[in-house]
Amino acid sequence: SQTIHQWPATLVQPVGSPLSLECTVEGTSNPNLYWYRQAAGRGLQLLFYSVGIGQISSEVPQNLSASRPQDRQFILSSKKLLLSDSGFYLCAWSVTEAPLHFGNGTRLTVT
C-alpha cells in the first residue's frame, strides 16, 4: 500500500533562518506531488506541484521554493523565513485522476 511521510511534525524557526521540509511517498511510482499551506483557520493554498523529477510548477510567487530530486521525494525550502511563512504545510500525492492523499503536515511557527 502507498504511504506518505512528512517531517518534521512541528518546527519553530527564527525570522531569517532557512527552511527545509521533506516529503517522501512509498508504494507508487511517478506520483504527482504537491505542497499546500494552510494559515490558521483558513483554506488550503496550493504552493507547488510536480508531475515528474525536476518538473516544478509554482502557484504562489514568494520566498519559498520546491525541488524534486527523486521520483518520490519532494522538498520545500526557503533561504530566509518571514513571519508570514508561519502555517501548516501539507504534502500530498496523486496518480492520474485518483484523489489526493495527504501527509500529516508540518506546523511551522516563525518567531
Added chain:
Amino acid sequence: LAKTTQPISMDSYEGQEVNITCSHNNIATNDYITWYQQFPSQGPRFIIQGYKTKVTNEVASLFIPADRKSSTLSLPRVSLSDTAVYYCLASLGGTYKYIFGTGTRLKVLA
C-alpha cells in the same frame, strides 16, 4: 479549472442527515468531483469521488445532477466526530493542478 463555491458553515444535530452542496458552474467535461474531510491539525482525508449521477460508499453519498454544475455530499446520521471542514474539489483530469475552495465548516451538536 472549475471554481467551487460552498456554504461557509453548517450546524447539525447528532443522528441527522447532512447535505452539503457545492457549486461548480464552469466544470469541464472531464472534471471529476471529489470531497475531502479535514480535522484540525490533520491533512484532508478523501471521502468520495464521482463524475455523474450518484456514488455511494460506506461513509457518504455523492449526488451529481445531469448538468454537473453542482454536487451534494450526503452524510447519513452524523455524529459528533463528523465535526470537521468539508472541501469540494472539481479537478480537471490531466492538469493535476488541484485548487481547493474555502470549504464548509460542519459543526455537529449533541
